[in-house]
Amino acid sequence: xxxxxxxxxxxxxxxxxxxxxxxxxxxxxxxxxxxxxxxxxxxxxxxxxxxxxxxxxxxxxxxxxxxxxxxxxxxxxxxxxxxxxxxxxxxxxxxxxxxxxxxxxxxxxxxxxxxxxxxxxxxxxxxxxxxxxxxxxxxxxxxxxxxxxxxxxxxxxxxxxxxxxxxxxxxxxxxxxxxxxxxxxxxxxxxxxxxxxxxxxxxxxxxxxxxxxxxxxxxxxxxxxxxxxxxxxxxxxxxxxxxxxxxxxxxxxxxxxxxxxxxxxxxxxxxxxxxxxxxxxxxxxxxxxxxxxxxxxxxxxxxxxxxxxxxxxxxxxxxxxxxxxxxxxxxxxxxxxxxxxxxxxxxxxxxxxxxxxxxxxxxxxxxxxxxxxxxxxxxxxxxxxxxxxxxxxxxxxxxxxxxxxxxx
Amino acid sequence: xxxxxxxxxxxxxxxxxxxxxxxxxxxxxxxxxxxxxxxxxxxxxxxxxxxxxxxxxxxxxxxxxxxxxxxxxxxxxxxxxxxxxxxxxxxxxxxxxxxxxxxxxxxxxxxxxxxxxxxxxxxxxxxxxxxxxxxxxxxxxxxxxxxxxxxxxxxxxxxxxxxxxxxxxxxxxxxxxxxxxxxxxxxxxxxxxxxxxxxxxxxxxxxxxxxxxxxxxxxxxxxxxxxxxxxxxxxxxxxxxxxxxxxxxxxxxxxxxxxxxxxxxxxxxxxxxxxxxxxxxxxxxxxxxxxxxxxxxxxxxxxxxxxxxxxxxxxxxxxxxxxxxxxxxxxxxxxxxxxxxxxxxxxxxxxxxxxxxxxxxxxxxxxxxxxxxxxxxxxxxxxxxxxxxxxxxxxxxxxxxxxxxxxx
DNA sequence: GAGACTTATTCCAAGCCTCGGAAAAAATCG
DNA sequence: CGATTTTTTCCGAGGCTTGGAATAAGTCTC
Numbered sequence: 001x002x003x004x005x006x007x008x009x010x011x012x013x014x015x016x017x018x019x020x021x022x023x024x025x026x027x028x029x030x031x032x033x034x035x036x037x038x039x040x041x042x043x044x045x046x047x048x049x050x051x052x053x054x055x056x057x058x059x060x061x062x063x064x065x066x067x068x069x070x071x072x073x074x075x076x077x078x079x080x081x082x083x084x085x086x087x088x089x090x091x092x093x094x095x096x097x098x099x100x101x102x103x104x105x106x107x108x109x110x111x112x113x114x115x116x117x118x119x120x121x122x123x124x125x126x127x128x129x130x131x132x133x134x135x136x137x138x139x140x141x142x143x144x145x146x147x148x149x150x151x152x153x154x155x156x157x158x159x160x161x162x163x164x165x166x167x168x169x170x171x172x173x174x175x176x177x178x179x180x181x182x183x184x185x186x187x188x189x190x191x192x193x194x195x196x197x198x199x200x201x202x203x204x205x206x207x208x209x210x211x212x213x214x215x216x217x218x219x220x221x222x223x224x225x226x227x228x229x230x231x232x233x234x235x236x237x238x239x240x241x242x243x244x245x246x247x248x249x250x251x252x253x254x255x256x257x258x259x260x261x262x263x264x265x266x267x268x269x270x271x272x273x274x275x276x277x278x279x280x281x282x283x284x285x286x287x288x289x290x291x292x293x294x295x296x297x298x299x300x301x302x303x304x305x306x307x308x309x310x311x312x313x314x315x316x317x318x319x320x321x322x323x324x325x326x327x328x329x330x331x332x333x334x335x336x337x338x339x340x341x342x343x344x345x346x347x348x349x350x351x352x353x354x355x356x357x358x359x360x361x362x363x364x365x366x367x368x369x370x371x372x373x374x375x376x377x378x379x380x381x382x383x384x385x386x387x388x389x390x391x392x393x394x395x396x397x398x399x400x401x402x403x404x405x406x407x408x
Numbered sequence: 409x410x411x412x413x414x415x416x417x418x419x420x421x422x423x424x425x426x427x428x429x430x431x432x433x434x435x436x437x438x439x440x441x442x443x444x445x446x447x448x449x450x451x452x453x454x455x456x457x458x459x460x461x462x463x464x465x466x467x468x469x470x471x472x473x474x475x476x477x478x479x480x481x482x483x484x485x486x487x488x489x490x491x492x493x494x495x496x497x498x499x500x501x502x503x504x505x506x507x508x509x510x511x512x513x514x515x516x517x518x519x520x521x522x523x524x525x526x527x528x529x530x531x532x533x534x535x536x537x538x539x540x541x542x543x544x545x546x547x548x549x550x551x552x553x554x555x556x557x558x559x560x561x562x563x564x565x566x567x568x569x570x571x572x573x574x575x576x577x578x579x580x581x582x583x584x585x586x587x588x589x590x591x592x593x594x595x596x597x598x599x600x601x602x603x604x605x606x607x608x609x610x611x612x613x614x615x616x617x618x619x620x621x622x623x624x625x626x627x628x629x630x631x632x633x634x635x636x637x638x639x640x641x642x643x644x645x646x647x648x649x650x651x652x653x654x655x656x657x658x659x660x661x662x663x664x665x666x667x668x669x670x671x672x673x674x675x676x677x678x679x680x681x682x683x684x685x686x687x688x689x690x691x692x693x694x695x696x697x698x699x700x701x702x703x704x705x706x707x708x709x710x711x712x713x714x715x716x717x718x719x720x721x722x723x724x725x726x727x728x729x730x731x732x733x734x735x736x737x738x739x740x741x742x743x744x745x746x747x748x749x750x751x752x753x754x755x756x757x758x759x760x761x762x763x764x765x766x767x768x769x770x771x772x773x774x775x776x777x778x779x780x781x782x783x784x785x786x787x788x789x790x791x792x793x794x795x796x797x798x799x800x801x802x803x804x805x806x807x808x809x810x811x812x813x814x815x816x
Numbered sequence: 817g818a819g820a821c822t823t824a825t826t827c828c829a830a831g832c833c834t835c836g837g838a839a840a841a842a843a844t845c846g
Numbered sequence: 847c848g849a850t851t852t853t854t855t856c857c858g859a860g861g862c863t864t865g866g867a868a869t870a871a872g873t874c875t876c
Contacts (some may be wrong), residue, residue, distance in 0.1 A: 002421070002424060002425050002428055003425075004421070004422055004425055004445060004446050004447050005417065005418040005421035005422055007415075007418070009413070009418065009421075010413040010414060010415070010417065010418055013412070013413035013417075014412055014413055016410060017410050017411075017412055020410055038411075038412050039412050039413060048772075156768065159738075166769065174663065195786075212644050228644075229644070233737075235737050235738030236619075236620050236636075236637070236738050237738045237739070238738055239738055240735075240736065240737050240738045241419075241737070242735045242736070242768055243735075243736070245735055245768045246732055246736060247728060247731060247732055247735070247765075247766040248733045249657070249658065249659075250656075250657065250724070250728055250762075250766070251519075251765075257768055257769070258769075259765065259766070259767075259768065260765070261766075263792070316658070319656060320658055323655060324654055324655055324732060325736065327648075327650045327651075327652070327653055327654045327655070328644055328648065328649055328650070328654060328733065328736065329641075329643050329648050329649070330567075330643030330644050330645045330648045331645070354658075357655075357658065357659075357667065357668070357669075358655040358658070358667070358669075360564065360574075360650055360653045360665055360667065361574065361665070361666075386667060
């Protein structure tokens with residue numbers, strides 16, 4: 001719905017613009033900011049001074065001391081101590097926490113090995129609280145107040161970003177994680193699907209070179225995050241984009257989710273293993289070790305037929321899925337990540353062949369693929385970026401000083 | 409990308425708000441408008457008077473003459489003569505044109521039977537020009553200037569909304585239709601996929617009761633339009649949402665598009681006919697008459713096995729497609745339209761069963777279905793709405809009088 | 817070392833826009 | 847015909863951006 005605009009909205013929008021500039025240009029000056037944003041020098045200066053006053057920006061020595069003549073420019077950058085954010089990554093064997101300041105500097109990181117498989121909802125929440133709590137202990141008063149927490153988990157989360165509707169790594173369903181963590185921290189907490197946030201990792205860079213792209217995780221499961229027209233896609237009611245459970249073949253192989261024919265049932269670690277080794281379906285109760293998958297990939301590289309076929313089948317499932325996605329929303333560059341992405345040499349040909357077979361005119365069969373490593377790092381960075389972006393938004397619209405008032 | 413805001417942007421935004429109000433409330437007053445939009449009485453009044461001055465709004469007698477006391481309210485409504493729009497619907501056997509004024513009143517409508525199948529690009533463009541030209545003859549000077557043209561066609565159009573990339577009803581590919589029509593009319597021309605615009609039909613009403621929904625056309629082909637978070641979805645490079653060519657079964661039945669296994673190859677008229685009658689694949693060179701499909705449906709209703717199975721197969725393909733769509737972007741209410749929608753009694757059970765089998769947890773199997781009739785009317789209304797919405801946008805941002813200047 | 821020269825910021829008056837409240841307009845009621 | 851009621855318009859205040867003038871803070875030149 002449209003909403004009315006007034007002078008306050010103008011200021012908010014321009015503050016947003018300025019803060020966003022510092023996400024792209026960590027150290028800048030009033031003058032440069034004016035040029036980049038298109039704001040007049042006066043407006044840019046006024047907003048900058050305002051933000052310094054309320055503690056969102058800091059002034060510092062300029063970096064660029066090449067130009068000799070003239071009054072030296074005053075360096076400006078986001079003030080780390082303006083606030084801090086926490087991200088919580090809940091995955092199969094562990095819970096990881098990472099803290100960052102407003103500038104994006106990582107303040108602390110820790111992880112705890114846990115077995116979530118048998119926990120009740122309450123026990124799980126208590127465990128999450130405890131791990132997050134441990135992380136917060138490392139925050140000292142010199143750090144800014146914790147303002148945002150982002151928790152990610154494999155599975156489906158709700159559209160309000162508060163509950164875990166369903167996760168393959170948890171027995172109970174519909175767990176409200178946001179409320180107890182908000183009670184613990186006093187900060188805003190958002191609960192999201194882990195793959196869904198991944199595109200955020202590229203929010204402020206231009207690594208992909210397109211405002212539209214997909215991030216495809218292939219590992220113990222298969223998941224996707226979409227960025228469309230520069231916005232990370234989320235469904236209205238849930239985290240959506242359940243690419244791993246996009247049906248590949250009606251009535252096909254059995255998937256962890258209980259349905260038949262999901263992409264994951266062909267391309268997840270357990271599915272590739274199952275296809276190559278003829279293991280029983282109950283295999284997906286536990287993870288296939290990364291090392292075992294590596295060995296399997298090596299076997300395929302050496303030409304072992306069953307292994308080769310298993311990877312080809314996986315590539316075909318992924319390719320048909322991408323072809324279907326492209327049919328619905330045009331071809332996108334795809335970032336591959338996760339242990340499965342390590343085997344891209346075994347998958348790429350069949351992926352592209354399947355896209356060709358399933359998309360109109362074979363469109364998208366030549367879309368750019370990017371392979372990235374270190375999923376854990378990418379996920380944590382993505383969550384941190386999302387948390388910081390939410391803070392930016394809050395700081396933009398806050399009528400008065402959002403952090404601390406003038407007198408200090 | 410974010411853009412800076414200033415006083416002008418504020419005015420533009422609030423004008424947009426006011427114009428939009430009149431789309432929902434065709435006859436209103438300054439006071440009511442102020443209440444609904446949230447603008448102060450002064451601002452609302454100022455904008456309204458402004459719009460009257462430049463000829464976008466007209467004043468008239470109030471409708472509601474119940475309330476007796478007090479100064480009578482001045483009725484306000486969009487001024488039809490502010491501009492006019494044309495829509496061009498290019499389909500298998502005919503080209504239809506419809507003209508409407510800025511208020512949405514239809515000024516004229518005509519159709520011409522044509523055979524497009526053998527035409528060259530130039531001949532096709534000449535024909536389209538000629539039909540549109542005939543339509544424009546009916547415009548008299550008392551009507552506002554033609555400002556927007558929307559042409560719809562079955563097939564894929566480009567993201568810039570100028571070209572027909574590929575259409576099953578035309579031999580040549582990549583036809584630039586916008587440029588010649590702009591030369592003819594002097595108005596902005598947009599070329600779009602016919603099904604893609606359908607959701608526009610519901611832009612200003614609340615018939616669906618949700619900002620997210622899908623319109624699914626089932627007939628000689630299968631097509632879809634999506635509305636997500638109150639915006640009609642379009643791909644970055646093309647019209648996208650080629651639901652009919654979403655792959656249903658890898659390597660499955662042959663489709664008109666040349667691929668195998670598309671939904672259309674199971675659920676299009678020709679596919680149902682083919683399945684029931686065992687006709688040759690080349691059948692899809694020409695349309696199955698609506699009457700023949702009706703007879704087939706009646707046969708199925710009377711229990712003729714081949715017919716029943718053909719419709720069930722169609723429903724299954726559609727249901728799997730919807731399940732896949734819902735897996736990617738959450739369940740949506742679906743509006744069914746087209747000759748295939750007449751057979752919903754034969755399709756619904758298998759559609760819902762297939763959704764259940766293909767979406768996680770069967771989510772969306774109970775999503776609301778709405779059946780509408782008269783595709784042609786809906787398409788023309790949808791295109792008209794889209795054209796008017798573009799005009800609204802242009803009138804909102806125009807700094808000064810967009811139609812005619814004060815003196816008149 | 818002082819004045820000229822440069823470049824970055826800040827200050828200021830002008831122009832828009834919205835807002836709230838007062839004033840004006842246009843009917844009906846008694 | 848005056849009082850009352852309800853809708854609009856008018857007016858001053860306050861916030862924001864803008865362009866240009868003024869100020870600040872260095873380097874360069876002689």
